[in-house]
Amino acid sequence: MSDPKFDVVGIGNAIVDVLAHAEDAFLEEHGLAKGAMTIIDAETAENIYGLMGSGVEMSGGSAANTIAGIASLGGAGAFIGKVCKDQLGEVFTHDIRAAGVSFETAPDENGAPTARCLICVTPDAERTMQTFLGACVDLGPEDVDDQIIGASKVLYLEGYLYDPPRAKEAFVKAAKIAEQSGRQVALSLSDPFCVDRYRDEFCDLVENHVNILFANEDEIKSLYQVDGFDEALQQVRGNCEIVALTRSSQGSVVVAGDEVHVLDAEKVEHVVDTTGAGDSYAAGFLYGLTQGRDLATCGRIGGILAAEIISHYGARAESDLKAVLAEKLK
Amino acid sequence: MSDPKFDVVGIGNAIVDVLAHAEDAFLEEHGLAKGAMTIIDAETAENIYGLMGSGVEMSGGSAANTIAGIASLGGAGAFIGKVCKDQLGEVFTHDIRAAGVSFETAPDENGAPTARCLICVTPDAERTMQTFLGACVDLGPEDVDDQIIGASKVLYLEGYLYDPPRAKEAFVKAAKIAEQSGRQVALSLSDPFCVDRYRDEFCDLVENHVNILFANEDEIKSLYQVDGFDEALQQVRGNCEIVALTRSSQGSVVVAGDEVHVLDAEKVEHVVDTTGAGDSYAAGFLYGLTQGRDLATCGRIGGILAAEIISHYGARAESDLKAVLAEKLK
Numbered sequence: 001m002s003d004p005k006f007d008v009v010g011i012g013n014a015i016v017d018v019l020a021h022a023e024d025a026f027l028e029e030h031g032l033a034k035g036a037m038t039i040i041d042a043e044t045a046e047n048i049y050g051l052m053g054s055g056v057e058m059s060g061g062s063a064a065n066t067i068a069g070i071a072s073l074g075g076a077g078a079f080i081g082k083v084c085k086d087q088l089g090e091v092f093t094h095d096i097r098a099a100g101v102s103f104e105t106a107p108d109e110n111g112a113p114t115a116r117c118l119i120c121v122t123p124d125a126e127r128t129m130q131t132f133l134g135a136c137v138d139l140g141p142e143d144v145d146d147q148i149i150g151a152s153k154v155l156y157l158e159g160y161l162y163d164p165p166r167a168k169e170a171f172v173k174a175a176k177i178a179e180q181s182g183r184q185v186a187l188s189l190s191d192p193f194c195v196d197r198y199r200d201e202f203c204d205l206v207e208n209h210v211n212i213l214f215a216n217e218d219e220i221k222s223l224y225q226v227d228g229f230d231e232a233l234q235q236v237r238g239n240c241e242i243v244a245l246t247r248s249s250q251g252s253v254v255v256a257g258d259e260v261h262v263l264d265a266e267k268v269e270h271v272v273d274t275t276g277a278g279d280s281y282a283a284g285f286l287y288g289l290t291q292g293r294d295l296a297t298c299g300r301i302g303g304i305l306a307a308e309i310i311s312h313y314g315a316r317a318e319s320d321l322k323a324v325l326a327e328k329l330k
Numbered sequence: 331m332s333d334p335k336f337d338v339v340g341i342g343n344a345i346v347d348v349l350a351h352a353e354d355a356f357l358e359e360h361g362l363a364k365g366a367m368t369i370i371d372a373e374t375a376e377n378i379y380g381l382m383g384s385g386v387e388m389s390g391g392s393a394a395n396t397i398a399g400i401a402s403l404g405g406a407g408a409f410i411g412k413v414c415k416d417q418l419g420e421v422f423t424h425d426i427r428a429a430g431v432s433f434e435t436a437p438d439e440n441g442a443p444t445a446r447c448l449i450c451v452t453p454d455a456e457r458t459m460q461t462f463l464g465a466c467v468d469l470g471p472e473d474v475d476d477q478i479i480g481a482s483k484v485l486y487l488e489g490y491l492y493d494p495p496r497a498k499e500a501f502v503k504a505a506k507i508a509e510q511s512g513r514q515v516a517l518s519l520s521d522p523f524c525v526d527r528y529r530d531e532f533c534d535l536v537e538n539h540v541n542i543l544f545a546n547e548d549e550i551k552s553l554y555q556v557d558g559f560d561e562a563l564q565q566v567r568g569n570c571e572i573v574a575l576t577r578s579s580q581g582s583v584v585v586a587g588d589e590v591h592v593l594d595a596e597k598v599e600h601v602v603d604t605t606g607a608g609d610s611y612a613a614g615f616l617y618g619l620t621q622g623r624d625l626a627t628c629g630r631i632g633g634i635l636a637a638e639i640i641s642h643y644g645a646r647a648e649s650d651l652k653a654v655l656a657e658k659l660k
Contacts (some may be wrong), residue, residue: 053428054398054424054425054426054428054429055425056387057388057421059384060385068384086416086417087417094380098350098384124566267584318351
C-alpha cells in the first residue's frame with residue numbers, strides 16, 4: 001500500500017448557502033422547522049427565497065465545509081460532489097479549490113441547477129436550513145473515483161447523502177473501496193431528522209462499516225431512540241471504534257473502547273451563527289487524527305475550529321485557521 | 331405636480347460583489363491598483379477570480395447600495411439597472427427588492443452575464459475592485475422610465491455610469507426628465523480614476539445639471555486637478571447647490587452656498603472593510619434630505635451609516651438601520 005496522497009476525502013452534497021437574518025416569527029409563519037435541515041423542491045425554494053430578506057451567498061455543504069476546513073489547516077483534502085455548470089457551480093468549485101481542496105467531479109452540463117441551502121439565522125444564532133438539492137441528485141457511483149478513495153487515509157461521508165436517490169449508491173461503493181484498501185471510514189449523522197429517515201441503515205453502517213462516527217446529542221439520541229445522552233453514549237460505545245459526540249456549549253465527548261474524554265467547549269465571546277459548527281468540529285478532529293494526534297487533542301482541535309466558525313456569519317472559516325490553532329494549542 | 335411616489339430613484343451598474351481577503355503582496359504581484367475600481371473584461375475576470383481566495387457573494391453596485399440603504403431606513407426608493415436573467419441576476423434582484431426597493435428594469439434574456447465586482451479586502455480594511463461590467467453594458471435610455479423619474483424627489487446617478495457605452499445616454503435622459511419635472515439631481519463622482527476618465531463631462535454636469543454632489547477627497551481633488559482639499563472645496567463651492575465631501579476618518583464637509591458644516595466622523599471600534607462607505611454616506615444624507623432634515627443632520631446621518639458599513643464585511647447593511655439611527659440621533 002503506497003503512502004496515501006490525501007488525508008481525508010469527503011463525499012457530500014455540493015451546496016451554495018444563502019444566508020439571511022430572520023426572526024422566529026418568520027419561521028413560525030412559514031412553518032419552517034427551527035434548527036433542522038428540510039429538503040425542499042425548486043418551487044418551494046423560489047417561494048421561500050422570495051420571502052427571505054437580503055442574503056449573502058457562500059459555498060457550503062456539510063462534508064465540503066469539513067474538507068475545506070481540513071485543507072485550511074494544512075491537511076491534504078479531496079472532495080467528491082455534484083454541481084451544475086452554472087454560476088453557483090462556478091462559485092462552489094472556485095471556493096473549495098481556493099481552500100486547497102482537490103475537487104474534480106465532472107459537473108452536470110444541463111439538468112437541475114447547483115444546489116442551494118436557504119439558511120435563516122435567528123437572533124439566537126440558530127440556523128434553520130431549507131435545501132433544494134438540484135444537481136446533487138445526479139451524484140452516483142460513477143462519480144466515485146477508486147483511486148482517490150484508495151489514496152486517502154480517511155473517507156468522510158455525510159448522512160445527508162441518503163437524501164438524493166443515487167448518492168447512497170456512491171456512498172456504499174466508496175465505503176467498500178475504503179474498507180478493501182484498509183482505509184478508515186468516517187460518518188457524520190448530519191441531522192436528527194435525517195437520522196429519523198434512515199435509522200435502520202445508519203445503525204447498520206455504524207455497527208458494521210464505520211470506524212469514526214460524528215454526531216451531536218440530538219442525532220445520537222435519535223439514532224437509538226433514547227431520551228438521555230448517557231444512555232445513547234452507552235449504546236454507541238462498543239458499536240464503533242471511535243465516536244465523537246458534540247454537545248454545543250457543553251463541549252464534546254470522545255469515546256474509543258475504554259478510552260473516554262469529556263472535553264469542555266472553547267469560550268466564545270459572542271455566538272453569531274451556528275451554521276457549520278458540527279462540520280468544523282469534524283474538520284479539526286480529522287485533521288488531528290490524520291496528523292497522529294491523541295484523541296483528546298483531536299477533540300480539542302475540533303472544539304477550537306467550531307468556536308471560530310460560530311463567532312461569525314457563514315460555515316467556512318474567516319480566520320487563518322493555522323494561526324488560530326497554533327495560538328490555542330501552544 | 332403630484333406628490334412624489336419615491337424619495338430617491340437611483341441609476342447605476344447592477345453588480346454582484348465577490349469579496350475575498352487578500353494580502354498587499356497579492357495586489358502587487360498581479361498589478362491591481364490598490365483602493366481603485368478598475369474595469370476588466372470577462373477573461374481577466376476569470377483569471378483574477380481563479381487567483382483569489384474563497385469568496386462571499388453579496389449584492390453590490392454603488393447607486394444600488396445607496397438606494398438599498400435609503401429603503402432600509404424607511405425611505406421610498408427605486409432603482410434602474412441592468413442584470414442578465416441568470417443566477418447572479420436573481421440574487422441581485424432578490425436582494426434589492428428584499429431591502430424594499432422598487433426594481434423593475436427588464437433583465438437581459440441572453441447576452442453577457444450579470445456584472446460582478448471582484449473585491450480584494452486587504453488587512454488594512456481597504457478594498458480594491460475589479461469590475462466585469464457584463465450585462466450593464468446593455469443599459470440604455472430605453473430603460474429609463476419617465477414616470478419613475480418624474481415621481482421621485484431626487485434622481486441619484488453614479489459616475490461609474492460613464493463606463494458602459496450607452497448608460498451615459500440613460501444618465502443624460504434621466505437628468506433631463508428630472509430637471510423638467512422640477513426634481514433634484516444628485517451625482518456621486520464614484521472614483522478618482524473614473525473622474526480622470528470623464529473630467530470635462532463631470533465638470534459640465536456639476537456646474538450645469540447637478541443639484542447635489544457627493545465626492546470623497548481624492549475625487550474632488552481629481553475633478554479640479556488640485557493638490558489640496560481646501561483648494562478643491564473653494565472651487566466646487568458655488569458651482570453646485572449642495573456639496574457633501576467625505577474624508578474617511580476625518581469626517582465630512584457639507585457646503586451649500588454660505589452654509590458650511592465640518593462634521594466629525596462617527597467612532598468605529600474596528601474597521602473591517604471600507605467597501606460601500608461612500609455609498610452609505612450618500613444613503614444617509616439623501617434620506618435625511620428627503621425627510622426635510624437640515625444639512626448638518628443629513629451629513630451626520632451619512633456618517634452614522636458609513637460607520638455601520640465599514641464595521642463589517644460587505645457593502646450592504648447588516649444591522650437594523652432604523653434602530654441604529656434612532657439610537658445615535660437621540
